[in-house]
Amino acid sequence: MSDTKMTASRRQLIKGGLAAGATLMLPTRFAIAQAKPLKVGLMLPYSGTFAKLGENITSAVELLIAEKGGKLGGREVQFIKLDDESKPENGPQNAERLVKRDAADVLIGTVHSGVQMGIHKVVRESGTLCIVPNAGAAAVTRDLCAKNVFRTSFTNWQPAYGMGLALGKRGVKKAAWVTWDYAAGKESGDGFREGLEKGGGQVVQVLTLKFPETNFQPLLAQIPGLDVEVVGAFFAGGGAVQFVKEYKAAGLKAPLCGSGFLTEGVLGPQGDAAEGLETALHYGDGIDSPRNAAFRKAFKDKTQRDADVYAVQGYDAAQLLAIGLEAVKGNMEDEAGLYKAMRAARIDSPRGPTSMSASQEIVHNIYLRKATKGENKVIGIAAEALADPGTGCKL
Numbered sequence: 001m002s003d004t005k006m007t008a009s010r011r012q013l014i015k016g017g018l019a020a021g022a023t024l025m026l027p028t029r030f031a032i033a034q035a036k037p038l039k040v041g042l043m044l045p046y047s048g049t050f051a052k053l054g055e056n057i058t059s060a061v062e063l064l065i066a067e068k069g070g071k072l073g074g075r076e077v078q079f080i081k082l083d084d085e086s087k088p089e090n091g092p093q094n095a096e097r098l099v100k101r102d103a104a105d106v107l108i109g110t111v112h113s114g115v116q117m118g119i120h121k122v123v124r125e126s127g128t129l130c131i132v133p134n135a136g137a138a139a140v141t142r143d144l145c146a147k148n149v150f151r152t153s154f155t156n157w158q159p160a161y162g163m164g165l166a167l168g169k170r171g172v173k174k175a176a177w178v179t180w181d182y183a184a185g186k187e188s189g190d191g192f193r194e195g196l197e198k199g200g201g202q203v204v205q206v207l208t209l210k211f212p213e214t215n216f217q218p219l220l221a222q223i224p225g226l227d228v229e230v231v232g233a234f235f236a237g238g239g240a241v242q243f244v245k246e247y248k249a250a251g252l253k254a255p256l257c258g259s260g261f262l263t264e265g266v267l268g269p270q271g272d273a274a275e276g277l278e279t280a281l282h283y284g285d286g287i288d289s290p291r292n293a294a295f296r297k298a299f300k301d302k303t304q305r306d307a308d309v310y311a312v313q314g315y316d317a318a319q320l321l322a323i324g325l326e327a328v329k330g331n332m333e334d335e336a337g338l339y340k341a342m343r344a345a346r347i348d349s350p351r352g353p354t355s356m357s358a359s360q361e362i363v364h365n366i367y368l369r370k371a372t373k374g375e376n377k378v379i380g381i382a383a384e385a386l387a388d389p390g391t392g393c394k395l
């Protein structure tokens with residue numbers, strides 16, 4: 001709430017109190033803020049190829065708030081949900097609806113990198129607190145970073161860099177990269193190439209198709225001619241299910257691997273086609289810690305679904321918000337206190353140890369996983385405590 005509005009509401013309370021002949025016991029700004037529910041805007045995909053990702057993020061945010069008794073920093077939480085359909089063209093308008101019309105105190109969103117850039121424009125202008133629970137668009141915590149924007153998921157670069165690094169260490173010299181032609185696919189490809197090059201390998205070809213198209217056959221047909229040892233890929237959600245199945249059906253010699261979204265939350269529908277696929281991600285089914293076990297159980301009890309990385313990221317977005325709100329006792333006007341606590345946060349995440357970088361991006365392990373009998377089993381650490389470079393960010 002702006003100072004002008006706050007003054008107006010205090011004025012009204014004063015008037016009301018005097019009219020009733022009450023003793024002049026003025027509520028403090030803090031008490032007024034505490035009495036109002038905290039409006040949390042959830043801008044996520046609830047339809048389209050990323051619908052399941054948005055649902056798991058939402059369920060996990062709700063889970064954490066329920067574990068906190070429905071309150072953060074002493075304030076009741078009120079959710080406002082908006083389906084962004086993973087349509088970048090509607091991103092700015094949808095974000096404006098939440099920030100301006102609905103007066104959300106905080107915006108948690110979204111999944112798709114292109115939509116995120118629309119949100120980012122709006123929250124940078126309005127100064128609304130924004131926590132990113134998935135979309136990995138680099139600019140958000142690099143050259144366009146902002147003091148009111150935090151991310152609890154990843155940058156697109158991070159997991160793919162881990163995969164490239166692991167392949168490079170094994171001596172892989174020639175690889176191809178297949179993906180959707182938008183920020184997440186491109187930036188993941190950059191990370192994959194950079195990691196591979198560290199070990200002396202090369203990405204000799206990048207094959208793309210438009211998001212969210214799934215006409216993979218023309219791309220798959222080119223792979224045998226490339227003479228590569230492995231094929232890396234970024235796809236997620238429904239697109240990943242279909243790609244992995246068609247890759248297997250094509251009987252290609254080069255093993256498929258990728259950024260972990262390729263097999264995350266979709267092993268069931270992928271079936272045998274995913275068996276043995278190696279990917280790298282900041283989460284894996286085998287993370288053996290009481291924290292992870294408790295989270296997975298609570299998520300399953302609430303939703304009857306298994307937790308995945310999207311659920312973890314949503315849970316951690318809500319945890320980060322809780323850390324900030326508790327530090328300022330619900331008073332979001334104390335921006336300095338709020339951001340200070342969030343920057344210093346070490347979220348107790350199901351994924352393992354975390355911290356926040358100077359650009360307000362999460363720092364975490366990138367695990368190497370192998371799809372085994374319906375689980376993304378952790379088989380090693382591809383990159384420990386990996387921070388995004390945060391290039392161009394000055395906070």
Ligand code: BEZ
Nearest residue numbers: 111112113135136184236
């Ligand atoms: C993205 O657009 O940033 C994204 C979408 C799904 C999974 C991972 C990243």
